[in-house]
Amino acid sequence: MSEYSIEEITADHLAHITAVAQGLAGDVRALVDATVRTQVGDDDVAAAREHIAAATALLRREQLPGAFGIRFSATAGKRNWGNAMVGLRNPVAPPMHMSYDGEKITGTVDLGAAYEGPAGLVHGGILAALLDQALGSAAENAGVPGMTGTLNVRYRQATVLGPVTVSAWLDRTEGIKSFAKGTVSTADGVTVEADGVFILPRWARGQSQEDAVRTVGEG
Ligand SMILES: CCCCCCCC(=O)SCCNC(=O)CCNC(=O)[C@H](O)C(C)(C)COP(=O)(O)OP(=O)(O)OC[C@H]1O[C@@H](n2cnc3c(N)ncnc32)[C@H](O)[C@@H]1OP(=O)(O)O
Numbered sequence: 067m068s069e070y071s072i073e074e075i076t077a078d079h080l081a082h083i084t085a086v087a088q089g090l091a092g093d094v095r096a097l098v099d100a101t102v103r104t105q106v107g108d109d110d111v112a113a114a115r116e117h118i119a120a121a122t123a124l125l126r127r128e129q130l131p132g133a134f135g136i137r138f139s140a141t142a143g144k145r146n147w148g149n150a151m152v153g154l155r156n157p158v159a160p161p162m163h164m165s166y167d168g169e170k171i172t173g174t175v176d177l178g179a180a181y182e183g184p185a186g187l188v189h190g191g192i193l194a195a196l197l198d199q200a201l202g203s204a205a206e207n208a209g210v211p212g213m214t215g216t217l218n219v220r221y222r223q224a225t226v227l228g229p230v231t232v233s234a235w236l237d238r239t240e241g242i243k244s245f246a247k248g249t250v251s252t253a254d255g256v257t258v259e260a261d262g263v264f265i266l267p268r269w270a271r272g273q274s275q276e277d278a279v280r281t282v283g284e285g
Contacts, residue, residue, distance in 0.1 A: 070136040070280050080142045087147060087155035094157035095180075102179045138280060151199040162196055162232060164203060171204045171248075173232035181227065188225040193250055197260040200234035201246035202283075205264040208236040209275055210244040211283035212264030225250060225257040242266040 075083075097118070104111070134148030134155065147155040152162050152173075162175040173196065183189030198217050205212055234248035243263050250258035270282045 070138065072139065073137045074139045075142055077141055080139075084154065091153075091155050091157045091159075091161075098157065098180050099178050102182075136280070144280075149199070151195055160192075160196075162199065164200070166207055169204065169208050169236050171200050171207060171232075171234045173200050173234070174229070175232065176229045177225075177227050179227065184224065186227055188227055188230070190219070190221055193221070193225060193258050194219045194260070196230075196232050197234070197248050197250065197258065198262070200232045201248045201260060201262045202264055204234040204236050204246045204248070205244035206279060206283035208244070209279070210236065210239050210264075210266075211279050212242070212244050212266045213282060215243070215263045215265040217260060217262040220259045221257070222259060223254060223257050225252055226254065228252065230257075237261070242271065 106114075134153070137145045137147075139145075147153045149159060150156060151159050152164060153159045154161060160175045160177055160181065162173040164171055164173050175196065177188050177192065181188055181192045183192070194217065197219060198214055201217070202212070202214060229252070231251045232248060233251070234246055237245045237247045239245070243265050245261065245263055247259075247261045249256045249260070266278060266282060270278050273281065
C-alpha cells in the first residue's frame with residue numbers, strides 16, 4: 067500500500083517550502099547537467115567534488131527516515147514532491163509539468179543531456195516512465211485510479227532531446243480496470259504511443275473513492 071499522510075500547513079508556509087524545494091532541486095538538476103557535459107580538467111573536477119561532498123553532508127544533517135511519500139492538506143492539496151517524474155523537490159524528475167483540461171492531461175518537459183539514450187535522442191525508458199505517469203494521472207484525474215498493471219509502448223520515431231509534450235486520457239473503464247492512452251510529441255510530430263491498464267488493487271477495493279485516490283492515486 068502506498069504511503070501517504072495528512073499534514074496541515076498554512077498557505078504562507080506552503081509558498082515558502084515550495085520555493086525552497088524548487089530552488090534546491092533546480093540547483094541539483096543543473097549540477098547533473100553540468101556533470102554530464104563538463105570538459106574541465108582533473109583539478110577542477112576534484113575541487114568540484116569537495117564542494118559537492120560538503121553540500122551533501124550539510125543536507126544529510128537532518129533527513130527523512132525514508133521517501134517523501136505523498137502528503138495531503140486542506141490548504142495545499144496533494145504534494146507528491148518525491149515523485150520521480152513530476153516531484154518538485156526531486157532533481158531526478160525532469161520535471162514534467164502537468165496541466166488538466168477536463169479528462170485530458172498535458173505534460174510538458176524539457177529533456178536535456180541527462181536523459182539521453184541513443185546519441186542525441188531521449189532514452190526509451192524515460193519516455194515510458196513519463197507516459198506511465200501521465201496515463202496513471204489521467205485515470206486518477208477521472209476518479210478511477212489504479213496501479214499500472216500493463217503498459218504498452220510503441221516507439222514510432224526517435225525523440226530528439228529537447229522539449230516534448232506528453233498527452234494522456236482515459237479511454238474506458240471495465241470494473242476495477244481503467245484503460246488509458248497517450249502520446250509523446252515533439253516538433254517532429256508524434257514519436258511514441260502508449261496504452262495501459264491501471265488496476266485498483268485488491269487492498270483498495272473496499273475504500274471510498276476519495277481514499278482510493280489518496281492511497282492508490284499518485285500523480
Ligand atoms: C496513479 C497516478 C500516476 C502513477 C504513475 C506511476 C504508476 C506506477 O508506476 S504504479 C507502480 C508500478 N505498478 C505496480 O507496482 C503494480 C504491481 N502489481 C500489483 O500491485 C498488482 O499485480 C495489481 C494491482 C496490478 C493487480 O493485482 P490484484 O489487485 O491482486 O488484481 P487481481 O484481483 O489478481 O486481478 C484483477 C484483474 O486485473 C487483471 N490483472 C492483474 N494483473 C494484471 C496486469 N499486470 N496487467 C493486466 N491485467 C492484470 C486480472 O486478470 C483481473 O482481471 P479480471 O477481473 O478480468 O479477471
